[in-house]
Amino acid sequence: xxxxxxxxxxxxxxxxxxxxxxxxxxxxxxxxxxxxxxxxxxxxxxxxxxxxxxxxxxxxxxxxxxxxxxxxxxxxxxxxxxxxxxxxxxxxxxxxxxxxxxxxxxxxxxxxxxxxxxxxxxxxxxxxxxxxxxxxxxxxxxxxxxxxxxxxxxxxxxxxxxxxxxxxxxxxxxxxxxxxxxxxxxxxxxxxxxxxxxxxxxxxxxxxxxxxxxxxxxxxxxxxxxxxxxxxxxxxxxxxxxxxxxxxxxxxxxxxxxxxxxxxxxxxx
Amino acid sequence: xxxxxxxxxxxxxxxxxxxxxxxxxxxxxxxxxxxxxxxxxxxxxxxxxxxxxxxxxxxxxxxxxxxxxxxxxxxxxxxxxxxxxxxxxxxxxxxxxxxxxxxxxxxxxxxxxxxxxxxxxxxxxxxxxxxxxxxxxxxxxxxxxxxxxxxxxxxxxxxxxxxxxxxxxxxxxxxxxxxxxxxxxxxxxxxxxxxxxxxxxxxxxxxxxxxxxxxxxxxxxxxxxxxxxxxxxxxxxxxxxxxxxxxxxxxxxxxxxxxxxxxxxxxxxxxxxxxxxxxxxxxxxxxxxxxxxxxxxxxxxxxxxxxxxxxxxxxxxxxxxxxxxxxxxxxxxxxxxxxxxxxxxxxxxxxxxxxxxxxxxxx
Numbered sequence: 289x290x291x292x293x294x295x296x297x298x299x300x301x302x303x304x305x306x307x308x309x310x311x312x313x314x315x316x317x318x319x320x321x322x323x324x325x326x327x328x329x330x331x332x333x334x335x336x337x338x339x340x341x342x343x344x345x346x347x348x349x350x351x352x353x354x355x356x357x358x359x360x361x362x363x364x365x366x367x368x369x370x371x372x373x374x375x376x377x378x379x380x381x382x383x384x385x386x387x388x389x390x391x392x393x394x395x396x397x398x399x400x401x402x403x404x405x406x407x408x409x410x411x412x413x414x415x416x417x418x419x420x421x422x423x424x425x426x427x428x429x430x431x432x433x434x435x436x437x438x439x440x441x442x443x444x445x446x447x448x449x450x451x452x453x454x455x456x457x458x459x460x461x462x463x464x465x466x467x468x469x470x471x472x473x474x475x476x477x478x479x480x481x482x483x484x485x486x487x488x489x490x491x492x493x494x495x496x497x498x499x500x501x502x503x504x505x506x507x508x509x510x511x512x513x514x515x516x517x518x519x520x521x522x523x524x525x526x527x528x529x530x531x532x533x534x535x536x537x538x539x540x541x542x543x544x545x546x547x548x549x550x551x552x553x554x555x556x557x
Numbered sequence: 558x559x560x561x562x563x564x565x566x567x568x569x570x571x572x573x574x575x576x577x578x579x580x581x582x583x584x585x586x587x588x589x590x591x592x593x594x595x596x597x598x599x600x601x602x603x604x605x606x607x608x609x610x611x612x613x614x615x616x617x618x619x620x621x622x623x624x625x626x627x628x629x630x631x632x633x634x635x636x637x638x639x640x641x642x643x644x645x646x647x648x649x650x651x652x653x654x655x656x657x658x659x660x661x662x663x664x665x666x667x668x669x670x671x672x673x674x675x676x677x678x679x680x681x682x683x684x685x686x687x688x689x690x691x692x693x694x695x696x697x698x699x700x701x702x703x704x705x706x707x708x709x710x711x712x713x714x715x716x717x718x719x720x721x722x723x724x725x726x727x728x729x730x731x732x733x734x735x736x737x738x739x740x741x742x743x744x745x746x747x748x749x750x751x752x753x754x755x756x757x758x759x760x761x762x763x764x765x766x767x768x769x770x771x772x773x774x775x776x777x778x779x780x781x782x783x784x785x786x787x788x789x790x791x792x793x794x795x796x797x798x799x800x801x802x803x804x805x806x807x808x809x810x811x812x813x814x815x816x817x818x819x820x821x822x823x824x825x826x827x828x829x830x831x832x833x834x835x836x837x838x839x840x841x842x843x844x845x846x847x848x849x850x851x852x853x854x855x856x857x858x859x860x861x862x863x864x865x866x867x868x869x870x871x872x873x874x875x876x877x878x879x880x881x882x883x884x885x886x887x888x889x890x891x892x893x894x895x896x897x898x899x900x901x902x903x904x905x906x907x908x909x910x911x912x913x914x915x916x917x918x919x920x
């Protein structure tokens with residue numbers, strides 16, 4: 289393949305800028321991942337490969353705290369992502385399949401606006417809201433807050449997918465004696481499945497690693513993985529934090545890859 | 558007034574308005590049982606709107622639609638025993654060919670095995686049984702088209718609607734499908750309502766054609782009627798190629814109208830109801846019903862000068878300038894018969910017309 293005049297690669301400095309960007313993006317992750325396998329209790333001196341800090345996460349003095357936080361995180365992520373995905377699917381159906389109505393753009397704006405609002409603002413607002421209605425902070429407040437901010441993340445891939453499905457499929461179904469409901473469950477839903485799975489995985493990841501909002505609305509003594517990690521780091525960075533971070537990174541990579549594979553598989557159908 | 562129950566589809570004064578825009582202006586059409594009926598017209602003429610109203614996808618603003626005597630205007634699409642072949646086929650991509658074809662039967666309450674069996678028969682009918690287990694995306698455009706046809710026919714609808722189903726196919730395949738469709742219609746005995754903007758397609762397949770334009774039916778008749786006896790300017794111009802001349806009607810007697818056009822040419826043709834003496838109207842002259850000769854023959858002829866000859870394989874078209882008249886086209890088949898000769902550009906010739914070649918048109 290010869291580089292044409294319009295090929296990006298012929299621009300001066302292209303290679304250098306690319307490498308710089310990659311280093312800035314990934315060097316910290318790489319350092320954390322490598323040092324999580326360090327045998328030394330120091331976070332800067334390399335003393336050989338070992339899995340001791342991974343073992344420490346599961347059996348060490350802090351293991352109880354981390355296990356509980358991890359369980360909270362996963363339970364919240366699964367429930368929040370599920371509920372948000374359902375709401376997002378229904379919203380997408382209403383916004384994209386109910387014909388043209390006056391407030392359609394407004395509806396779309398309202399659904400996706402939270403993505404643009406600084407998270408700290410959402411966090412403070414959510415906290416004030418819970419206080420105002422006298423809701424005791426605890427697991428439930430975290431869950432409700434997560435459901436709320438996960439909706440736009442679930443909505444985007446679902447709506448993108450639904451936009452690609454022509455309305456004639458449902459019309460064809462109804463023409464072939466399917467009721468509206470049957471056209472939805474037998475035709476639209478299966479066609480939307482890749483978008484729904486993508487939306488769920490994205491919402492799951494966003495919920496799993498949320499820190500700011502969680503930190504504001506969690507009750508005293510209740511931790512999710514990110515808040516637990518933050519709490520531990522305040523007392524000094526230990527290699528076991530790197531091990532946890534690396535595992536969390538692994539989960540994220542797996543989820544994002546899955547989401548990508550599912551959406552890609554469908555396009556090449 | 559009770560509706561005529563023998564009509565498969567009876568559209569009475571149907572109106573469709575979108576806000577201020579009127580897509581369909583009081584259309585009435587009676588489509589007979591077991592008929593291959595075509596709605597023909599340019600895009601935006603309202604033909605697809607009318608089809609979608611019959612299918613139930615568009616509400617009827619005013620008027621009535623009866624299916625074998627039953628008012629169906631209020632019925633949702635899934636309660637109408639009418640199926641549609643969509644322009645883009647709309648085959649369900651997540652189902653196999655067999656599942657696609659069996660879908661309608663299943664929705665009607667057939668058991669899975671019964672639906673499969675009858676879907677198989679429908680696939681046989683379009684010669685695609687060997688592709689039953691494939692997904693639609695694994696088929697060619699022509700095969701997808703036939704699956705769409707089998708899917709719409711499998712539930713044995715009372716009326717089948719076809720929305721420009723051949724427009725995505727290449728010319729050869731389209732011609733083959735035209736004949737296949739015609740045979741399918743005859744074999745199944747189901748009333749077909751076919752929408753197209755392709756006049757040749759319409760003429761080839763239809764028992765009757767409704768030519769539509771600007772939300773109105775311009776003319777209704779069989780292919781011969783529409784082609785040979787167009788009612789107005791639009792129909793004459795839209796169907797086939799024609800020469801349009803401005804003429805004045807002098808007298809009308811014994812079913813014949815005597816007319817003259819600029820340059821002193823005089824012509825006689827069949828009188829048309831509604832066009833009387835003194836009327837200034839257009840006359841349509843089909844190029845293939847005209848011949849050229851170096852001397853005037855008996856009957857009417859027009860004098861002109863050859864500008865150029867255009868060879869197009871099956872035909873040779875001659876473009877001439879009429880004396881004091883517009884450009885004019887005469888077309889002759891490319892044959893070795895001696896009675897049709899080609900004249901060099903610049904030659905003075907006479908244009909002779911067959912009986913019935915000239916037709917007076919309403920505006």
